[in-house]
Amino acid sequence: MQSEFISHFAMQAIKVAGSIAGPLLLAALITGLIVSLLQAATQINEMTLTFIPKILAVIVVLIILGPSMLTTMIDYISLVITNIPNLTS
Numbered sequence: 001m002q003s004e005f006i007s008h009f010a011m012q013a014i015k016v017a018g019s020i021a022g023p024l025l026l027a028a029l030i031t032g033l034i035v036s037l038l039q040a041a042t043q044i045n046e047m048t049l050t051f052i053p054k055i056l057a058v059i060v061v062l063i064i065l066g067p068s069m070l071t072t073m074i075d076y077i078s079l080v081i082t083n084i085p086n087l088t089s
Helices: 002-042 047-082
Strands: none
Touching: 002 047
């Protein structure tokens, strides 16, 4: 019974981590792709040029989706904490 609880919580942890990190990584990926295309079109090969747009994109996504990410994380943590007594039996 304990292994089922632990595997269930581990799968939920992976889902929560993906739902929190996914939008941030996707924003950085799309921004990096756009900047790379612009660099290829203009033949500007500056490596540091991609960092600032990526950081700004991640900050914008955090501002927009931050409350829902925080709610998701709080829901998962409260679920884990409330089910701790079930794991000790």
